Amino acid sequence: MESRPKVTPLVRPSARRSHVPPLGVHPTPDGGVDVAVAAAHATGVELCLIDVVSPDLPPHDPARYAERRVPLDGPTYGVWHAHVPHVRPGQRYGFRAHGPWDPEAGQRHNPAKLLVDPYARGLVGDLAYGPETLGAVSAPRDPEARDDDPDGRWWIAHRYGAADDRDSLAHVPHSVVVPSHPGPPPLSRPRVPWADTVVYEAHVRGLTMGHPGVPPELRGTYAGAAHPATVAHLRDLGITTLELLPIHAFASEPRLVAHSLTNYWGYQTLGFFAPHAAYATRAAQDAGPAAVLDEVRGMVHLLHSAGIEVLLDVVYNHTCEGGDDSLHVSWRGLDNAGYYLHDGASPAALADVTGTGNSLDFRRPRVVQLALDSLRYWAEVVGVDGFRFDLATTLGRAAHGFTPDHPFLVALQTDPVLSGLKLVAEPWDVGPGGWQTGQFPPPMAEWNDRFRDAARGFWLDAPREGSHGRELHGLRELTTRLAGSADLFGHSDPPLMRGPVASVNYVTAHDGFTLADLVAFDHKHNEANGEDNRDGSDHNLSWNHGVEGHAPDGSDAATEPWSAVVPLRRRSQRNLLATLLLAAGTPMLTAGDELGRSQGGNNNAYAQDNAISWVDWDLDDAARDLLATTRYLLALRAEHAALRADSFFLGTPRPGEDQPDLLWFTADGAPMDRDAWAVAGRRVVQMLRPGPDDDDAHVLLVVNGGLDDVEVTLPPPPGGEAWERVWSSTWDRPEPPDDDPGDDETDGGTLESLSVEVFLGR
Template identity: 40%
Template sequence: MPGPETSGEGVRFRVASPDATQLWLCLFDAGDRETRLPMSRDGEGLWTVDIAGAGPGTRYGIRADGPYDPGQALWFDPDKLLLDPYAQAIDRPFAYDPALAAPRGEGGDTAPLMPKGVVIAPLHPVAIQPPMFSPGGLIYELQARSFTMQHPDIPAGQRGTISALAHPTIIDHLRRLHVGAVELMPVNAWIDERHLPPLGLRNAWGYNPVSYFALDPRIAPGGLSELRDTVAALHAAGIGVILDMVYNHNGESDMLGPTLSLRGLDARSAFRRDADGNLINDTGTGNSIDCNHPAMQSLILASLRHFVTQTGVDGFRFDLAPALGRMPDGFHPGAPLLTAMRQDSLLADRIMIAEPWDIGSGGYQLGRFGEPWLEWNDRYRDDVRRFWRGDPAMLGALATRLAGSSDLFGAGEHTRTVNFIAAHDGFTLRDLASYAHRHNEANGEDNRDGHGENFSWNNGVEGASDDPAIEAARQRDVKALLSTLFCSRGTIMLTAGDEFGRTQRGNNNSYAQDNAISWLDWTGRDREIEAHAFALAAQRAGSAGLSGTKLLTDSDVEWLDEHGAPLTSEDWENPARRRLIMRYRGTGLALCVNGEVEGCRFQASGQSIDVPGRTIVTLEGQL
């Protein structure tokens, strides 16, 4: 397999580049002086060199020579220092510079601009345990940097890092939410998109990776050991860890992008191209990884195994996951890479979550990944938002989402849905009820970026308001959205800070806001909303009816109007109806949903309860 391999005698470096005419291993000393050593090629295009006496801490890069014809996916340029795709660590973060994208012969030597790969000592493999997270639990999505950058209880030097997640204050917060697993937004080393530096902006999310092994030093200054120790601490608290992986593209972008790693070594294997040789852009980022090519399948599988064996993570969420299964004739759930992942002895039992859409042809694949995949459910997101916004004829859709989305996942007995109302790439829960329109002016794209239709509302005033009535209405709406999420069948996902009313000032695409717009404001959090979330979490954790994954049918629940009468077909078809009782048979559990502004007395089985407007009330044995 490619990559550095340490032994008692030194390090063997192996790099795949089948179209190159020559590769050099470039070693860098403490003063950044470079020593170039030619590598030898075998018949399969794997280049090798043995360095006696080398060991952990060795800093290195690769240079490659060969034909230069970008129209044919040939970017060989010995002036470009390249990161070994299998390097497990880098010495500093990536920073975009136009010279990294300069044509051959025009940009000069990029070694001063490039992070160097670092040889690390192999960690003793962790004892692989069954995943700690079980479907039906709560996934807590967070970006390691923004999550603790402003947390007053985290030591200043630790804020914004993965290790901060192991702090007792953070673990206590997660446990009060009954978090089943944290989902870490990308931790692999990434680079800014080229339009950001001139705007004074930086990529804040990490969805632009250069390496599939090395962690980004900005969030993991302690390297792989930092992630491993944090996983262990979370596991000790009963909390699993899921990594968000971006295998659909890399940070080398389009035809004019930088040459950093795969592009300069083996672009023909790495990237999908059309009949004219142009890079296919099914991701909206400039390139699409060819997940059907054996070299890329091997790289992706090795990356996944690396994180399981070296850190013990419980699973993975896959960004734009149709890219992993796109064949020449479209998406197939049985595509080679997806099949290999399910059959791999180290990966078969891991939690696998698909974001089941990308922008390519046939890219919307919600419900098609099959067992054992979980899938982000944007239909849930939109239907719940539309119901609480007040759109007509949404009661039936809400009922379907509460019961597990059988219209999407009805092929088996259990739902595979991941229910969410807000995620990293959209409005926060608070902003859903505060902004009818996106406000992304700070992103420098004239407010054209981000989703245009968010099914959001503002309760009368766009943005911040000093009116107590408006603020009370927004707080009420956030509570209703949280209640809906925690009362829904299947796995649920909450984005960090939504449990206490975080705002991004109407920015629904904060990927470039590595600042207070995306950093969580822990001191200013809404304690009332937070208490509501804690109570919902405790209720869900203690109720098999709420936290199960079995798809609910009419044999499991009965649907009643607010007077306790069964809902008729006319009721379901009434576009103005916004109230119902969802009563679980034989359990005493009932949900009372009041989507109207006015309060209402709900009655059933000779009992009654007053439910305020725009509220869900969960009852045990009272109706």
């Protein structure tokens, strides 16, 4: 490799300490902008004002653009800043950082690379995946050399190589000055109580790409997500809270681009303040970043008007820049050692606890500030109601690992804006001590992977093993999850403070099998991802019920083996839905599961922006039956307070009450005592949840996870009257078949194998 001089300073640091405006680029009343960017180790930073002077040239042609550079003052406590006159909203810009190029010390300043403002409110343009967007010398000068390297090996940089002097201005997205926006109207949030919350996890694009009721020009957009046809489905289903996969601006990984794939899920953030422009309508994209932001704000407002909250899945644990040998587009060029977690060794190497190549270092005040400023912006300006934090353990990592008293987590608890929102942690990462389910502080809720595994294990994995003659298992784990997972979320000071609503219960999520695929595949089928089926989890706890895959299109469901397999699969889906939607805790439904959506056995469809991932709205009879069942179960939950517990069950009468708040019974109606719980292989249980008030119904769930039918004697209702059976997972639809009266008063009977029944008593 040819030797090159180290990058030299642009200016000398100023010894004066002056006023520092808020980070980012903000319009001022005099027609200029206040500029501030954190780059503590830089020796000089320039604001680069970019104009399109030859719009007929291709976007990645340098001759298309003109650039004017404005040196910034500083650093003042690590921040470079200035007031720049005559800069209006809509102006494209970026930064260039001068300073040491010393990769062995973690420093990677390279003024040849135009850098995205970490606080940019809008971005335009696409990232070009070539050597220009690397910081180090890494590839042949001849671009045609890449044609002989289809696997993208040309992308791999020399980790400690010299600074690359190819200018990246025409090859990276440009930051854009966006006008100041007011916040949402006062009291506009639905503010759904946690106990009433039902979360629906969806992808902005995938939710409506195939929706026939959404106009073609709105499909796959922010506007489409709030279209009346979309809203009607959510409201009719019983959804209170729409959780959107990442809508922060993001970029795809170079490896995917080399294989003609894209990152569909969006967990590769390029801008923590800018909406992802590709999800906006074509009209908004053409009008510019301000119009894109207006469309996002409009989506939130319309959903609020329908009484639906909006949560954003946010990715503050890492960025799109990847490892040391990958992209050089923003944080890496401004302050690589200040933003990214390093191992402390010499030469310096990134410490990757996220599995993505880099992890943001939440021991650094500027990183904590970036995340908090971003959250407040989306809450106050866009108006969203809360956030789900991807790989949240990374956000609580201090010098010696995760701590619930981390400054970032303390800030979430105490911030006057954020503490009143819905905050949900994905409570793990891939670093040491990464699994932290139950350890996050209030008011945070958490994804409960133990619930997911208990439900799948009880209804799918155990019966699959039992069908091969092995002992069935899982009842005690399942009942603990049905009761709200106090073993995980009850530890607090004082105890039991968080309540079962802290447990976000789910059976599926964007990551993994869909509900329909859980019951149709024993093994993942991820060949379309281009990784030889090596990606994705092998721990699926799924069951194909005897035949791998779904029935081929056009096959006769009345023929073998489908006539035997398909009814069992549909019942298993209903069992899982009942477990999810009737358990204590906060249920989260994955978009399309209520319609029987399949990904063809792909359990890691992160790179599939196509029909594999999109919700299929072309419903057959089975899909309509499943949709009706899901609606009915959510209606039961909404109607009966006993199914919406706000505090943990005690198993004893509460003050002023004469009935225990939770009771368990055996198949013959006897109370479950210590000996009953210890019976190996027990698979039948009855869960009685009395109504909290005199006017509320009591709810009895009767579960048979065994492979044989059993005779069940129901316990007497607390009110003394007979039980009314209102639902059974043996029914294809919410209403009973003609040969089953369904709503008869009963004190028991035959409970079919692998089934759930629900009874009401007054």
